[in-house]
Amino acid sequence: MGEGASLLPDEHRALADAARWYAVLSSGAATPRDRSGWQAWLEDSAAHRQAWQRVEAVNAHFDEALPDPAARQLGAASLEAAAQGRRSRRNMLKLAVVGGSASLLGLGVWQSPPARRWLAAWRADHVTPVGGMTQQVLADGTTLWLNTDTAVRVDYGPALRRLVLLRGEIAIVTASDASRPFVVETDEGRLQALGTRFNVHSADRVTTLAVFEGAVQAHFKGGAPEGYRVDAGMQMRGGPAIVPAAPAPLQPGAGAWTRGILQVEEARLAEVLAELGRYRPGRLDWADAVADIRVSGTFPLRDTDRALSLLAQTLPLQVSQPLPWWTRVGAR
Numbered sequence: 001m002g003e004g005a006s007l008l009p010d011e012h013r014a015l016a017d018a019a020r021w022y023a024v025l026s027s028g029a030a031t032p033r034d035r036s037g038w039q040a041w042l043e044d045s046a047a048h049r050q051a052w053q054r055v056e057a058v059n060a061h062f063d064e065a066l067p068d069p070a071a072r073q074l075g076a077a078s079l080e081a082a083a084q085g086r087r088s089r090r091n092m093l094k095l096a097v098v099g100g101s102a103s104l105l106g107l108g109v110w111q112s113p114p115a116r117r118w119l120a121a122w123r124a125d126h127v128t129p130v131g132g133m134t135q136q137v138l139a140d141g142t143t144l145w146l147n148t149d150t151a152v153r154v155d156y157g158p159a160l161r162r163l164v165l166l167r168g169e170i171a172i173v174t175a176s177d178a179s180r181p182f183v184v185e186t187d188e189g190r191l192q193a194l195g196t197r198f199n200v201h202s203a204d205r206v207t208t209l210a211v212f213e214g215a216v217q218a219h220f221k222g223g224a225p226e227g228y229r230v231d232a233g234m235q236m237r238g239g240p241a242i243v244p245a246a247p248a249p250l251q252p253g254a255g256a257w258t259r260g261i262l263q264v265e266e267a268r269l270a271e272v273l274a275e276l277g278r279y280r281p282g283r284l285d286w287a288d289a290v291a292d293i294r295v296s297g298t299f300p301l302r303d304t305d306r307a308l309s310l311l312a313q314t315l316p317l318q319v320s321q322p323l324p325w326w327t328r329v330g331a332r
Contacts, residue, residue, distance in 0.1 A: 014051035017041065021052070124151035124166055131279045131302070133260065141175035142182070145258045147201075148279045148301075156180075169201040171258050188239030189220035196232075199255050205241035210234075210254045220244050262299045262307070269293040269315070273329060280304040282325035289331050290317060 021038045024030055042048055121127045128134055128146045136144045139156060146152060150168025161182045163170070174182045174193045182193040184200050188207035191200060196214025200207060209218055211230050219227040220238025230236050230247045235254065238244035253263030264272055270291035277284035279301050293315060299307035308319045308329070318332040 014045075014047045017048070018051040121151050123153060125154045127151045128168070130281050131304075133257070133302070135258075138175075140177055140180075143173040145171040147171075147257055165200055165202050167202065169199070169203075169257070171197075171199045171255060173197045186239075188241075189218060189223070191219070192217045206237055206239045208235065208237045210250055212250075212255060256298075257301060260300065260302050262301055263297075264299075265296050266294050267296070269295050269311075269317075269329075272299075272311070276301075276304050276307055280327075282327065284327045284329075286328065287330040290329060293317075 024034050025038060042052055126136055126146055128150045130149045132148060134146050138144055147169035151166040152170060153164040155162040161180050163184045165184055165186045174196055184191045186202040186207045191209055194215040196216055197212040198216050199210040209216060209230055211232050211234055213232050215229055215231045217227050218230055218236060222240045223238050223244040233250055234247040235250050236247045252265040256263040262275055272295045273284060273286050299310060311317055312319050316332045318330050320328050322328060
């Protein structure tokens with residue numbers, strides 16, 4: 001079934017049920033009764049098992065399945081609505097799954113990996129779509145920036161201030177509160193701020209920490225039990241996918257995304273294009289022949305078409321668009 005194909009009523013119902021079960025089981029609050037109910041539903045029919053497999057398969061960018069601008073706007077709005085409604089799961093499931101998913105399922109979204117972003121947003125308090133950036137001031141005065149394609153849950157209690165980075169990248173300037181430590185958790189580890197300004201990016205089972213002021217005590221899964229102190233001007237990567245190395249000096253332009261720019265010095269073109277690709281829906285790739293060209297400069301992240309045009313004007317590159325959702329960079 002391709003994009004734009006309609007779903008039969010039974011297929012629609014099975015996918016909506018699968019999405020609902022996925023949200024419940026991924027919420028972190030699923031009970032044994034929830035898991036038993038899901039197992040009974042799963043074993044009830046082959047259609048349920050097929051729907052569950054399709055929902056599980058979604059693991060890439062939501063917008064890639066939505067070539068139409070209006071549909072992309074609907075997807076972004078659904079992400080934001082899902083995040084805002086997380087605290088009322090019953091209403092959220094009723095509105096976002098039963099109501100909102102009808103249009104999205106009709107577009108064939110559930111066959112495509114991008115829907116995982118929409119599902120993950122149900123667990124978040126703040127979320128951005130691909131290409132989106134936002135700034136928030138939290139209840140304690142901490143300033144939080146969210147980069148493109150990011151979802152964050154805020155969990156403030158009487159003894160601890162905790163952010164859970166579900167996906168993407170954030171920058172933080174922590175407010176002072178001696179009685180409540182401030183931590184950021186990712187799938188790859190736990191980072192405790194020691195009065196600081198820092199950046200956290202979680203992707204591909206790796207968390208990258210960059211510290212601009214103060215220090216952060218980093219504990220990575222698979223790393224040293226005592227953790228690592230990362231001071232201002234240093235960065236570090238860790239997680240189960242890699243062996244943590246000692247902190248290293250910050251890369252040029254680290255954190256510049258909070259100003260809406262990508263700043264690089266003698267970077268490989270492949271790295272620059274991979275970074276720009278995070279900010280645009282669809283596919284951005286490049287020919288091997290141009291991957292190692294060195295690039296220095298400042299490029300706008302809120303207008304990646306302009307950034308690609310600037311690269312083509314200053315380097316021997318040609319930018320083409322074989323399909324509406326596919327952009328390719330090659331040699332000129």
